Amino acid sequence: MHPSTLMLLLLLLLLVVDPVCGGANVSRVDGRGFGEQFEWFSFEGGLKEAEARAKPAMILIHKSWCGACRALKPVVSGSTSIEQLAKEFVMINVEDQEEPTDAAWHVDGSYIPRIYFYDGEHGELLTEIECEGGNAKYKYFHSSEETIVKSMRKALAVVGKRKEQEEAMLTILNVKENSEGQASKEEL
Numbered sequence: 001m002h003p004s005t006l007m008l009l010l011l012l013l014l015l016v017v018d019p020v021c022g023g024a025n026v027s028r029v030d031g032r033g034f035g036e037q038f039e040w041f042s043f044e045g046g047l048k049e050a051e052a053r054a055k056p057a058m059i060l061i062h063k064s065w066c067g068a069c070r071a072l073k074p075v076v077s078g079s080t081s082i083e084q085l086a087k088e089f090v091m092i093n094v095e096d097q098e099e100p101t102d103a104a105w106h107v108d109g110s111y112i113p114r115i116y117f118y119d120g121e122h123g124e125l126l127t128e129i130e131c132e133g134g135n136a137k138y139k140y141f142h143s144s145e146e147t148i149v150k151s152m153r154k155a156l157a158v159v160g161k162r163k164e165q166e167e168a169m170l171t172i173l174n175v176k177e178n179s180e181g182q183a184s185k186e187e188l
Contacts, residue, residue, distance in 0.1 A: 029093050033070070034060065035077030038091045043100060046092030050120025056159045057090040057118040058152060061099055069113045072143060079145045085152040090120060107140065114140040115148065117155035122162065129155045 027045015031038060041049055043059070050057035060076070062069035076082055099105070105116070107127055117126040130139040131147045132154075142148050 029095075031077065032062075032064075032093055032095050033073035033077065034062075034093060035083070037077075037083055038086050040091050040093040043092055043094045043098055046090050047118065047120075050090040050092075050118055051123055052120075053090060054121040055088070055090050056126070056155050057092050057120055058086070058155070059092040059094060059116040059118060060113065061094045061105075061116070062113040064096055066112050068141075068143065072113050075143070075145050076148070079149070081145060081149045082152070085149065085156075088156055089152065092118075108138065111138050111141060113142070115142050115151065116140055117151065117158075119159055119162070121159070126155055126158055129158065 027042045027049065029040045029042050030036065031040055034040070040046075046057055046059070062072070094100070104125060107116070107125070115131075117129040118124070119126055129151050131142050132150050134141055134147060142151070
């Protein structure tokens with residue numbers, strides 16, 4: 001079966017099974033000031049959703065008491081550009097004690113806010129997506145719509161390039177399999 005057909009069947013299965021099992025809203029969270037127009041997920045639920053949909057995720061880690069986090073809220077919630085790009089992502093909103101303690105999620109420290117990007121298809125944190133033009137000491141700190149939008153676009157490009165490379169590799173393997181199959185038939 002072709003990989004894209006398999007992915008479509010998996011997605012359809014998830015759409016049918018998830019609501020039936022009551023899991024449709026388990027991992028959803030409200031906007032927490034970052035905008036109710038986004039479909040926000042909890043950390044664990046969002047990672048699972050990104051992997052199930054094979055989509056990238058944008059992970060926003062913040063604290064309710066943080067001044068820089070409060071200043072970022074209207075930037076995100078008021079941005080039509082972020083809202084449009086968010087349709088291509090699983091949006092994860094992590095607040096206060098929900099922040100993961102694993103060192104993998106504190107790439108260059110525990111400052112806040114931090115915005116990370118995650119490749120749901122490969123289950124990998126995209127550490128190369130940093131705040132362009134930001135402070136080198138705080139690579140994932142964003143304070144403007146412009147830097148968030150640039151990072152979102154870069155994440156989509158990175159994930160898209162990976163998919164193109166995988167599709168090219170599958171094409172090469174299929175051609176090789178077909179060539180070997182033809183050679184076997186000719187030998188008979």
